[in-house]
Amino acid sequence: MITTINNKHKKLNVPNLRFPEFQGEWEEERLADIADLYKGTGISKDQLSDDGEPCILYGELYTKYKSETIREVISKTNIDNTKLVRSKDNDVIIPCSGETAEDIATARCVLNGNILLGGDLNIIRLHGYDGTFMSYQLNGKRKYDIAKVAQGVSVVHLYGEHLKGVKTINPCLTEQKKIVSLLTLLDERIATQNKIIEDLKKLKSAIINYAINSLDTDFAKFSSLYEMAGEGGTPTTSNGSFYDNGKMPFIKIDDLKQKYLTENKDFITELGLQKSSAWLVPTSSILFSNGATIGEITITTYPVCTKQGILGIVPKQNIDVEYLYYFMSSSYFKKAVSRIVTEGTMKTAYLKDINNILCPIPTKEEQEEIVKIPSTLNSKIDTEKSILKLFITQKQHLLHQMFI
Known part of the structure; x- marks a missing residue:
């Protein structure tokens, strides 16, 4: 273990954290x-x-x-x-x-x-x-x-x-190299952690794709999988009454990075919801980006509204939301969506075209069985991401303390 000296309370031109031999x-x-x-x-x-x-x-x-x-x-x-x-x-x-x-x-x-x-x-x-x-x-x-x-x-x-x-x-070159040796070790550990996460993601994708492609079941159009679906909308940004002190979660594409949506940064008011094409997507629904960055997906854990370019999808009773999440993450579904994307000012996969994609629909019991392994892997990925976050935080702390 490397010993360091804390120079936090000194006024010399030295860092807060320093190797003792310098x-x-x-x-x-x-x-x-x-x-x-x-x-x-x-x-x-x-x-x-x-x-x-x-x-x-x-x-x-x-x-x-x-x-x-x-x-x-x-x-x-x-x-x-x-x-x-x-x-x-x-x-x-x-x-x-x-x-x-x-x-x-x-x-x-x-x-x-x-x-x-x-x-x-x-x-x-x-x-x-x-x-x-x-x-x-x-x-x-x-x-x-x-x-x-x-x-x-x-x-x-x-x-x-x-x-x-x-x-x-x-500092002198020798001290520079000593600092680099420590931070490089941490960078290597961060790279290893990223590799662990990427390998787990590949394994999860392979399992999902195998499960979907191996299904021997009836197919139905995507439109038959949901009770309600539609894009959101953005209230006029120049109208403060649509945003100031808003309490309604307003979801953007950057929020669709995890399997479950558990938090968000932006909010609108009830008036903003009423005066725009946004609508309230209930808990345990799918959010799917269908414009610009196509294919980002998450499951809601609380009611939200979204901007345009994000579809809210409320599954029917016979469709397990986790199954729908993994199906829409599969290469089968992604390839089907890529074939119906419309080129223009912005690439868009319109719901009217997604509705015609044929989807395998096993029984509810089979759906729940299919999602068990990828769900376990998802939990493992989340754990590894938490470890990665700790390493990155540690690096940022050292960069702050070991430099002036």
């Missing part, structure tokens, strides 16, 4: 004084290939590389590389553009050299500093300093000139 104050330095800044070149998403040289695109920092260190590069390209930019060991990369000023502070250390770095990537090439330590610092204590110098509204931009003046506060 002394002396950390130094404040601008990025321009400790690094050279460059920019990546070229490489679009459609230029990726199954073979060729390893490369990193800026968007992958948001989607594929979740920890501060990039050890293995996922993408490749075989385009002409004579004018492309290559990484050097220990380079720190950060996007040139993003959706918000806060999100753009997403730094990653590329451990290995000779990786092609795409356009819209800032490259921070440090002089004798640990790149992973700098990534932790930029993503943590310096996150809002970076947000302040980013420019733009709908799309936020961040370039080398903006980064030059960002201050960093650093």
